Amino acid sequence: MTPATTNALPALAGRRSARVVARSLFALTKPRIIELLLVTTIPTMLLAQRGLPSVRLLVVTLVGGAFAAGSANTINCYIDRDIDAVMRRTSRRPLAKPTPLAVIRPAEALIFGILLGAASTVLLGMLVNWLSAVLADAAILFYVFIYTIGLKRRTPSNIVIGGAAGCFPVLVGWSAVTGTVSLPAVVLFAIIFFWTPPHFWALAMKFKDDYAAASVPMLPVVAPPTVVARKILLYSYVMVATTLLLAPYAGWLYAASAAGLGAWFLLEAHRLRARVARIGDGGGSPASSTAPASPTAPASPKVEEGACAGVVQPSANPAPMRLFHLSIAYLTLLFAVIAITSLLPWGSW
Secondary structure, three states: OOHHHHOOOOOOOOOOOHHHHHHHHHHHOOHHHHHHHHHHHHHHHHHHHOOOOOHHHHHHHHHHHHHHHHHHHHHHHHHOHHHHHHOOOOOOOHHHOOHHHOOOOHHHHHHHHHHHHHHHHHHHHHHOOHHHHHHHHHHHHHHHHHHHHHHOOOOOOHHHHHHHHHHHHHHHHHHHHHOOOOHHHHHHHHHHHHHHHHHHHHHHHHOHHHHHHOOOOOHHHHOOHHHHHHHHHHHHHHHHHHHHOOHHHHOHHHHHHHHHHHHHHHHHHHHHHHHHHHHHHOOOOOHHHOOOOOOOOOOOOOOOOOOOOOOOOOOOOOHHHHHHHHHHHHHHHHHHHHHHHHHOOOOOO
């Protein structure tokens, strides 16, 4: 164990600072993910209102949604603390550290996650409406039981199905304004649903060795890079086509912007596929050398460093991480367009 790791956080056995404990609990909520979820919720509420909802409704919905997302993420960290300790990308999470170095106990994290979920339910149910509260609870249950427990360690389709949990905030935001879930909300749900696989698979291409070491069968672990890149491209086309389904409701200005942003994203997806194909043609190590024979079989934890031959090494091929960061920018800009066009007095058909 390195000195840096030893000194990273105070030992659980010693006296714990309230500030450090609070910081660790906050880290378990995965605040960066919550930020992205809120980015989709606000424009959804503006579109549902066709203007600016009351500040009170906006704030309560965002706080309730943040509590729900934080609850799901915290419980996810509790369940996945064993594989988080194996993966370098997640090894700094509070629950991934061995007991002598941990700031908080697993049971404390679980209680914290449950309390966040209860607070979200009460807040949304009492101050917004019970449909929004039920949808937020459904997101928590889906993320914990369907994705984390049911799919993540069993199938390469984990993020395709399990990614639906990240789509619920738009339903919560829409129902908070209208009291119902109508067709535009379903389209917004579908946009994020088809956006999630390209976004996450691009990240998983870089951290393929991490997932293999933790025996998590993410698609880049069990399939060759060329197959992953092809599926990213396929889902990207479906995602862009889905964004255009919102045009009849959102207006021509949104349609033009969505088409332009979609073309930009598809160009990058094609670029990723071309670069992966060139590496494969150039004799890079195929993914099959480290992947299990069966798509449903657990990945071998023995993965050599750098075995991905440039496909996941950013210095050799930065395209996967480029697409990952671009996907965040794309979704943010798309929902920013939704927000702006919802507030403008013109732009409708």
